[in-house]
Amino acid sequence: MARANEEAAELLRELADLLSITGGDAFKIRAYEKAARAVEGYPDDISGLELPGLRKIPTVGEAIAKKLLDYNRTGTIRQVEDLRAQIPAGVRALTEIPTLGPKRAHQLYAELGVSSVAELTEAIDEGRLKGLKGFGPKSVENIRHGIELLVQAQDRSPIDVASELADDVVAAVSQVPGVERCQYTGSLRRMRETIGDVDVLVASDDPQPVMEAFKALPFVTEIIGSGDKKTSVRTSRGLQVDLRVVPPASWGAALQYFTGSQAHNIRTREIAARAGLKLSEYGLFDVESGALIVSETEDEVYRRLGLPWIPPPLREDTGEIEAAQKDALPRLVRVEDLRGDLHTHTDLTDGVASLEAMVAAAAERGLEYYAVTDHAPDLVMQRMTDEKMLAQRERIRELQKDYPNLAILHGTELNIGPDGSVDWDADFLAGFDVCVASVHSHFTQDRDEVTRRLITACENPHVNVIGHPTARSIGRRAPVDADWDEVFRAAARTGTAMEVNSFPDRLDLPADLARRALRLGVKFAIDTDAHSVGNMRNIRFAVGTAQRAWLTPDDVINAWPLPRLREFLAKKP
DNA sequence: GCCGTTTTCGGCCCGACTGTTTTCAGTCG
Structure with a gap:
């Protein structure tokens, strides 16, 4: 950008x-x-x-x-x-x-x-x-x-914290008698990278017991406001939660309204107004007669406005309305489209689970291929050696026999040095199925240096994926400064994918940069960077980020069948 | 300040809650 x-x-x-x-x-x-x-x-x-x-x-x-x-x-x-x-x-x-x-x-x-x-x-x-x-x-x-x-509380909360709180609220409120539906909405449903407050929507004809149950939840520390239709509380986890109760017949209109974004809603309401209609959280109405037209599902609200249903991650008024009007919305990539994971660790370096445990978890996820990419020697504290890496390769060849339906790829996460060079020479690198290369230090180089550094890494014929490209840590470390358009052009030209990393404090590339890269012809890898079996669940956050960037399965190399992926990895001249 | 298959002028998204200026303005989403 x-x-x-x-x-x-x-x-x-x-x-x-x-x-x-x-x-x-x-x-x-x-x-x-x-x-x-x-x-x-x-x-x-x-x-x-x-x-x-x-x-x-x-x-x-x-x-x-x-x-x-x-x-x-x-x-x-x-x-x-x-x-x-x-x-x-x-x-x-x-x-x-x-x-x-x-x-x-x-x-x-x-x-x-x-x-x-x-x-x-x-x-x-x-x-x-x-x-x-x-x-x-x-x-x-x-x-x-x-x-x-x-x-x-300067900061917004990471998406995983908000996500867990929202799940807890939805689970508890869903138990209240008379609650017909309950779902979180707002920026969490749109999969923004950080969350200011959690919005939960309930369909019920009897709001009073819902409000009482909500206010009595154990993690509620303060009631900010409470009425018949809406209650806001602060929680011990630092987040505010807004609960809104609507009649079941208004569910679709309310879900649309509370999912936002505000900018998106302004657009949908303008479209309604131009057609002589009025859109509110209670439904789509005819202005003249006041008659209710639709309200039960989001889908029918959008359709009555002449639009297809718009996936929540796109609802930011950054072109989705225009695309919808032309019936040109992208078919967004989903978790179940991912056939493999190209960036993971084991306890050979800084992971906490064994090779065997990680591969078993990958098979459990139903993946078709899985790359083990432990750190390389330049990150000295990881104590990697050529011998250890080659021994791991042998163990993978052995382990492969137990997994006829999962191709185990041997890879590495290289360190991109200040000058753009990486850990091993071309001969050694040629022995890997896939190489991820990432910035782990020298975050304060100036824009020209970082730009050159990343372009040099892309131009390395053995580097397939740039891992967490901006190296940001949300709320802690700013992204490195680069001329991203130049970097993305180099990535597109050299057949180097940009990663969308799943860690809740990384989500890197961020959605806006990924969307920019998409326009410049870049391909992507949506990876967990898992250091434990539990980390694999983070994949949904990276997929959400990818959806906000308008990525389709065709843009994501690990959504491709293995033969097509191998062709991409064979890379460049 | 923007914009036009109602319009080059007169509109511009809509509603809940709070506190206070008791009939409504400010704030929020």
């Missing part, structure tokens, strides 16, 4: 925020937010574009195109600079506090001069909010509490 697109999108988003603080027109603000999304998701680099080119970006009109041109020429947008001079950055930060939005953040600034979260804490402690219009005792207490939460 072009860096210019991201920077320009962030400037437009800041412009929208600053205007909402200064009380700008709400529709104008929405126009900037929409344009920010469009610029971010636009396939071409905007930095070379002039006005006519910029106007081609959806939702970008005359005025925003000029602002983008301003950005292209000066690296910023003048109006943003002007507003920054008026509104300190800290005031925008105030709106991060739950229950405090742009209006009251501005009020605090205008009337009390509060321009940061720290100053707000001070003002509350000194009682300076007393008598301020709109800030009663409960509001002040909510804000104080919100600041505490903001400080301690």
Whole structure:
């Protein structure tokens, strides 16, 4: 993804925020937010574009195109600079506090001069909010509490933590008498890489016992709000859970609504409105007569809007509506499409399970092929040697006799050095069925160095897969900085696959980069990188990430039959 | 600020909950 697109999108988003603080027109603000999304998701680099080119970006009109041109020429947008001079950055930060939005953040600034979260804490402690219009005792207490939460829970939760919590809530609530259906929705159903809060939807004609049972769950630490239709709680696992109860007849419309994303829903509602219909969580209605048209299944809601059912991971308003209208949605890759795993470890290096146990688990998963890819000698702490590697190869040949339906491939995970070189010479590498190569150190090289480094690895005729390409650790380590378009072009040209790694704190490539790579003709490997038998269950998170990147089985080399995979692995000149 | 098979002007997605300015604005999703 072009860096210019991201920077320009962030400037437009800041412009929208600053205007909402200064009380700008709400529709104008929405126009900037929409344009920010469009610029971010636009396939071409905007930095070379002039006005006519910029106007081609959806939702970008005359005025925003000029602002983008301003950005292209000066690296910023003048109006943003002007507003920054008026509104300190800290005031925008105030709106991060739950229950405090742009209006009251501005009020605090205008009337009390509060321009940061720290100053707000001070003002509350000194009682300076007393008598301020709109800030009663409960509001002040909510804000104080919100600041505490903001400080301690900066981060969103990893998808595996949220996933487990959601499963627990769904299991418990499903037991309540009168509950006809129960399912988690929201960003978790869309398989976002991190989750802000868990949304659970229930179909029942009798909400009261559902709410009571929900509030009584053992991990609930605080009731944020509770009514007939909706209850929100905080849990001991740090996540907020929102429970929504709807009549069973509204199930499909509600599921569609609560799955989001918000941007996707705005689009579906616009389509409804243009057809004289109204879409809400209760159903699709005729505006004039008020008559209910459909509501029982998601499928019929979409169909009545003239669209095929859209898989949740695509629902981000990044082109899925347009694709649906043209009946050109991708047939997304699924867990059951994967025939093999190309990146796994054993206790020969840093895995915790034996070769035999890992292979048995692979057979249990029903895989057709399975690559064992222990670390190579350059990661010195793994203590790998040529002899150990060759001995493992022999054991695999023996073990193969016990698995007539599972091809066991012998591979390795090479270390990509700072200059792009890998552990072994060509002769030794030629002995492997598959080579994954990954960055494990020197994360702070500059953009040009990292780019060259990864391209050099792709150009190695024995490297088949780049493992966890950005080397990020979600919430802990930033991705390495590279010109990804250049890297992806090299990968496509050399027949090197990019990995989508399953570890919940990696999910690497991330979906946005994978989608970018897809457009440049790259193939992918969706791997567990399993270091234990239990790790194999993580595969669903990488598949979710791949779905968010619009990948189909044809884009994923380990969804291919073995002969086709072998052809790909034979690689390059 | 954007946009057009209702429109180049007048719309722009919809509803729940909270707290407070007692009839509704702000916030959230």
